[in-house]
Amino acid sequence: MSRSPGGDPRPEQILARMSLAEKVGQLLVCEIYGTDPDRPHPGNLDHFGTAAAARVIEELHLGGVVYFRWTDSFADGPEQLARLSNRLQAAATGSGAGVGLMIATDQEQGPSSRFGRPATPFPGAMPLGAIGDLDAARAAAAVTGRELAAVGITTDLAPDADVNVNPANPVIGVRSFGADPARVAExxxxxxxxxxxxxxxxxxxxxxxxxxxTATDSHTGLPVIDHSQQEWQHTDLPPFEAAVAAEVDMVMTAHIRFPALEPSGEPATLSRAVLTDLLRTRLGFQGVIITDSLEMAGVRQSHSDREVPVMALAAGADLILMPPDPRGARDAIVEAVESGRIDPRQIDAKVLRVLRMKARRGMLDPVPVDPETVRQTVGTPQHLDLAADLARRAITLVHRGRVALPVDLAGRRVHVCGWRPPEHDLVSSLGDALEVAGATPVARVDRADLVVCLTHDVAAGSDQARLVADLARACPAVLTVSVGTPYDLWELPAEVTQLAAYSSAETVPAAVVKVLTDDRPPCGMSPVDLSVWHNHHQVTGHRPNL
Known part of the structure; x- marks a missing residue:
């Protein structure tokens, strides 16, 4: 299905009056620092040479900005975030070509979430894959999108359309809906x-x-995908093909080498064969192609920071995300156009795609959001109830072990331990939830008649693996809850009962307790293949009881 450009004449009219600098600015999406765009921030000074974010917008004619926790964008709560969005939009529409901003963030939910509480903490993609309910997946996205819109964020850099078929993948994992291409596509x-x-x-x-x-993180290196073209068509392509058919506004590039698709060795972000021949021509994608962050190591290994943005545009990208040197990127692109290296008509086509997307989503002349009413949308009881329900429905019994479900917690001495995420004390929260349900907390394993241990992406021979093995020797009833990928199954003793939550969201402790005490068995189904566990434990002498 192809998208019609629509009948709004403004994109063409705006393009006709734009200078080259304004056009190039529309193709840049940069991180900005601080919660007050009129107040100097050292991050802006270091990155742009200009301290106030509003002034950066005016000087570079930026087409988009992106919010992160580490840029302090979310530091002062949702009301101030709404004010920040309004003031940035005013700076954009009041200068240059008068075009509103694309304000973006990564709110995939799960580990890739920027907008924290009071925003609703949904568990993420792989938990939704474990539930297998398309209506639930749509509802979670709708709630997330409405909460973003309430604070003036126009664009969610989500969903992740990768099919996670490599258990060692360090960068995707639970960000993927699973390993079945057709199901991920849906x-x-x-x-x-x-x-x-x-x-x-x-x-x-x-x-x-x-x-x-891939087993390499493109933030720190350049992964290589060794799939043949046939494997790519069968495994990797279906979710993107489906997204294009669903008229997704944007597709983001990957900083990966894919020799079957681009034999030169250039990453996909810089490959005309991948971005133009495949995505634009073969798949018929008419929307906006945005690069992944150009600050990532995967795209900076063979070319300078000034050269990479030019190459990405020449390959077929429309938006340049987070160039390490924004002014240098702007100047390099202008020089490439003026020298004839990039056809000005190509720049016009890219800008027009961006402007048409902005017209569809109300970004050309954005209506200010109301900071006083954001909490009527953000983190409402109804939204929180939905997130809690999805966290419960996702939990999967991946191995029965010695702990039979349901568990009568009344008076039972329970020791809780394990992995703690950096954002909150999940172990303490789980202990509190178990105590509310009737359990008696104990500090020593040898005094417990049930141990509950949180695990996260357990590696062979790791401290986590040794901890669980020690627990299993010390207590006959050990239950683990993996809050990362479910592949922990492969590295833990067969006598241990194992649940997979796929998430470390704050909704998980209550969800775990509900599953433990519910007469109904856990209803989640692993969306990735765990069958190799059988072979692994046949070699080690364990016998699975799935």
Whole structure:
């Protein structure tokens, strides 16, 4: 299905009056620092040479900005975040070509979430894959999109359309809906519809042509995908093909080498064969192609920071995300156009795609959001109830072990331990939830008749693996809850009962307790293949009881 440009004449009219500098600015999406765009911030000074974010917008004619926790964007709560968005939009529409901003963030939920509490903490993609309910996936995206829109965020850099078929993948993992290409495709479409049709914000399918089978993190290195073209068509392509058919506003590139698709060795972000020949021509994608962050190591290994943005645009990208040197990127692109290296008509086509997307989503002349009413949308009881329900429904019994479900917690001495996420004390929260349910907390394992241990991406021979083995020797009833990928199953003793929550969201402790005490068995189903566990434990002498 192809998208019609629509009947709004403003994008063409705006393009006709723009200078080259204004056009190039529309193609840049940069992080900005601070919660007050009129107040100097050292991050802006270091990154742009200009201290106030509003002034940066005016000087570079930026087409988009992106919010992060580490840029302090969310530091002062949702009301101030709404004010920040309004003031940045005013700076954009009041200068240059008078075009509103695309204000983006990564709110995939799960580990890739920027907007924290009081925003609703949904468990993420792989938990939704474990539930397998397309309506639930759409509802989660709709709620997330509405909460973003309430604070002036126009674009969610989600959903992740990668098919996670490599258990060692260090960068995708639970960000993926699973390992079944067809099922991932359905989930991606459901979330695109939730974001765009239900919430009115732009969605972005990522990371094309597929980042699901790599053991290297593209933030720190350049992964290589060894799939043949046939394997790519079968495994990696379906979710992106479905997203294009669903008229997703944007597709994000991957900083990966994919020799079967681009034999030169250039990463996909810089490959015309991948971005133009495959995505634009073969798949017929008419929306906006955005690079992944150009600050990542995966795209900076062979070319300078001034050269990479030019190469990405020449390859077919429309938006340049987070160039390490924004002014240098702007100048390099202008020079490439003026020298004839990039055809000015190509720049016009890119800007027009961006302006048309902005017109569809109300970004050309954005209506200010109301800071006084954001909490009528953000983190409402109804939203929190939905998140809690999804966390419960996702939990999967991946191995029965010695602990029979349900568990009668009344008076039972329970020791809680294990992995703690950096954002909150999940172990203490789980202990509190178990105590409320009737358990008696104990500090020593040898005094417990049940041990509950949180695990996260357990590696062979790791401290986590040794801890669980020690627990199993010290207590006959040990239950683990993996709050990362479910592959922990492979590295833990067979006598240990194992649940997979796929998430460390704050909704998980209550969800775990509900599953432990419910007469109904856990209803989640692993969305990734754990069958290799059988072979692994046949070698080690364990016998699974799945």
């Amino acid at each position: 989930m991606v479409v459901a979330q695109v519809e939730g974001y765009q049709q239900d919430a009115g914000v732009s969605a972005c399918a990522k990371h094309f042509p597929g980042h699901g089978d």
